[in-house]
Amino acid sequence: MTTVDQRNRTTPPAPRRRSRRDEILEIAVGLFASRGYHGVSMDDIGSAAGVTGPALYHHFAGKEAMLVAALIPVSDSLLEGGRERVARHPAEAEAALTDLIDFHVEFALANPAVIALHLHELDRLPEEPRRQIRRLQRLYVEEWVGVLTLLRPELEAAEARVLAHAAFGLMNSTPFLGGEVERRRRADLLRDATLHALTGR
Template structure:
């Protein structure tokens, strides 16, 4: 229930920087938390409206339905990851180690801030219609290629296919945040995830 409670508790009208969020953003955040906690089919529009404190007509003013909410939650995330990955790669020209460290910092920060979105992506992406699902998959592939580029630079001779294996393994590690308990504080969780991911990706890749 942690992700559901997190989403409900965050629906106070401001983001982390204190800027007022739109009502649409608040509703979407609550929907994401409910989907992540109960599953897409375990949540109705009435459930979302009740949790957000809005009536049916007001809810449909913002979103045509659950599929629209799911797309609105996942597409911007994929767009933001790609844009952020490209930005960090551009900030470290000719420095693959610096690029890798920056990419890891970026993704770990994202994963810790968005466990409900990660859970939603892992379990509910296939609920989307073909077009938005294909769009998300394409954005994801492009993001993976940012990691492939830096990994092949760090490990000369590493085939692209093997670099993709390493990249996806790293995502699995960093995207474990929906399953982490609260017994370790966020700062330490970030340190552990960064250190483990960096060590895994810097390990020798030569066949035994």
């Protein structure tokens, strides 16, 4: 006989298996971040990924397409994640800010190569994807601005925007941090520094 526990037990969904395209893109991002966009050829990427030229072009039209594929989804997911965290705390600006900081610090620690790519290579994109990324970024910044102006009513929106960009500078420093400090401690330091920069305490 089937028990209630057995009937109600659900199997967690299996994590999505990474595709070959995802693997190639990750390798390309790492190479772009370490050598610069112009310092990497499609042959370099194919060699590092163990993929022949025709197979590589089956996944991406070229290096430019790889940049677009790396940067647009990241900007999209940051905006979506930021909105989710703000929505969790509709009347608690301090809790929302803490959640935003936790979210962005974890992103920055997990994706230093993507951050380096964004900092140094964004202007190499064609106009339309570059405008799309900039728009997503502006919307993400405004999530922070809304929380900051609620938490600190003395700030004008433009002033809160200055603080938000300064906070991103702190959190997005991960490409330049060595491994001397353990990851959890790095996260704590970045969170504390960002919170202090935004609130003064």
